[in-house]
Amino acid sequence: MSERTPLILVSNRGPCTFERATDGTLRPRRGGGGLVTALTGLVHHRDALWIASAMSEEDAEVAERHGGGAFTVELDDVSYRIRLVVSDPTAYDRFYNVIANPLLWFIQHYLWDLSNAPEIRRAEVEAYEYGYRVVNEDLAAAVLDEARAFDEAVVMLHDYHLYVAPKVIRRERPDLFLHHFVHIPWTQPDAWRVLPADIREDIYEGVLANDIVAFHTRAYRRNFLLCCHELFGLEVDMEAGVVRAPDGxxxxxxxYPLPISAQTFQRTAQRPAVHEYEREILRRRREHLILRVDRADLSKNILRGFTAFDLFLEQHPEFREQVTFIAHLIPSRQDVPEYREYLERIEALVAVVNHRHGTTDWMPIELRLRENLEEAIAAYKHYDLLIVNAIWDGMNLIAKEGPLVNERNGVSLLSENTGAHEELAEFALSVNPFDVQEQADAIHRALTMSAEERAWRAQGLKRIIAARDPGHWVDDQLADIEAKRAGRDPLAARPH
Structure with missing residues (x-):
């Protein structure tokens, strides 16, 4: 793909959000989430315009100051060309809090208790029509406006928030190249039957309006192809990874598995604040340290992780007062009732485990409900066991960050349902995220593992994680974009 070909990124969350300083000025702050981290790597690699939703009143004010058009912002020594799109607040609330979260997120992580939920009523259908579609149309309109200046352009859309936008763009500008990366799991056909048929069809028509649809793993790629065939009877070539769209x-x-920037993350691990937190960890640590770092999200399987630790202590009492479990959890989506209830259940279970096994000078689980990168990295460097037992996960970068900087040959307990498992399974302790006894046994195995095996596993993880960086991830996608634009055979392109 030529460096001269204009590149437009589109996502719900942009690289920054604005907040008002004490002097009244509006200042940018880095946007949260793994998607922003991934796309920031892309911007480092290639000039691009980044279109995103205005996430706050301050964002909307900045957008208005620039007449709703694109502008440049400097953040962390990087220059971004961005455009913030303001949608009607009611439409955005329906888009985000009714459809994207929880409906699509729950479908794509197999989180619905189908005997009880969801119940699709008029409110949900109207939220899709007058919320999800409206916000998608707003972002698509911004893309079309920016693309008017170009005879050709590549538009890279991101994630589950934007399934409808490609269809809107394709209708007006069939000449634009559309690439859509889905950063969360793609579930098997039956999971999608939760949605009313017309909504399901609208979503798939939107996704299939793209030229390339991308996922983190071969398993999610396979699921998408299977859905196209089973739900809609489309012609699918599983080997080549090609779908014949309804329009032919x-x-x-x-x-494209997402890597982390080993060099950047290792540099972050040497910040003075990290060293200060390390000193505190080393001063207080027991013989063994178990760690998890997660959003307090239902998909992360936090309750079963604590239950497995409870079972481990019950079955191996010799480890009492010898092991501490630090859990860095970031409260997530507290405006969604299921998430508020989940956080309450987490706190209640921690209290039960600490009461059952704790002593006057030892608390088995240390729960840290806050977002603090330096504190988390300090714990990364000194754990003996890292627990990543997600129910389902698109990739899970924590499974890569921890082993990269760990200095104790720490062991990784890794759910077989994480995207990272496809790359790291050989050197991790693989577990079924629903099998609590297996997880308890894995904890015991990790803490009693020989030094030789620990070193072999830790070195293997570091080698895989450091082998690729975000530049490779971007290059792979741009190479496929160029191959498809040139009309090459999909099987002749690089293997996937």
């Missing part, structure tokens, strides 16, 4: 176009379906 060939859509390539690809997998």
């Amino acid at each position: 176009r060939e859509v390539w379906v690809r997998a």
Whole structure:
């Protein structure tokens, strides 16, 4: 793909959000989430315009100051060209809090208790029509406005918030190249039957309006192809990763595992604040340290992780007062009732485990409900066991960050349902996220493992994690974009 080809990124959350300083000025702050981290790596690699939703009143004010158009912002020594799109607040609330979260998120993580929920009523249908579609149309309109200046352009859309936007763009500008990366799992066909047929069809028509659809793993790629065939009877080539869209176009379906920037993360691990937190950890640590770092999200399987630790202590009492479990949890989506209840259940279970096993000078689980990168990295460097037992996860970068900077040959307990498992399984302790006894046994195995095996596993993880960086991830996608634009055979492109 030529460096001269204009590149437009589109996502719900942008690289920054604005907040008002004490002097009244509006200042940018880094946007949260793994998606922003991934796309920031892309911007480092290639000039791009980044279109995103205005997430706050301050964002909307900045957008208005620039007439709703694009502008440049400097953040962390990086220059971003961005455009913030303001949607009607009621429409945005329906888009985000009714459809994207929880409906689509729950479908794509198999989180619904189908005997009880969801119940699709008029409110949900109207939220899709007058919320989800409206915000998608707003972002698509911004893309079309920016693309008017170009005879050709590549538009890279991101994640589950924007399934409808490609269809809007395709209708007006069939000449634009559309690439859509889905950063969360893609579930099997039956999971999608939760949605009313017309909504389901609208979503798939939107996704299939792209030229390339991308996922983090081969498993999610396979699920998408299977959905296209089973739900809609479309022609699918599983080997080549190609779907014949309803309008006759060939859509390539690809997998690009997301790496982390080893060099950047290792540099962050040497910050003075990290060293200060390390000293505190080393002063207070027992013989063994178990760690998890997560959002307090239902998909992360936090309750079963604590239950497995409870079972481990019950079955191996010799470890009492010898091990501490630090859990860095970031409260997530507290405006969604299921998430508020989940956080309450987490706190209640921690209290039960600490009461059952704790002593006057030892608390088995240390729960830290806050977001503090330096504190988390300090714990990364000194754990003996890292627990990543998610029910389902698109990738899970924590499974890569921890082993990269760990200095104790720490062991990784890794759910087989994380995207990272496809790359790291050989050197991790793989577990079924629903099998609590297996997780308890894995905890015991990790804490009694020989030094030789610990070193072999830790070195293997570091080697895989450091082998690729975000630049490779971007290059792979741009190479496929160029191959498809040039009309090459999908099987002749690089293997996926």
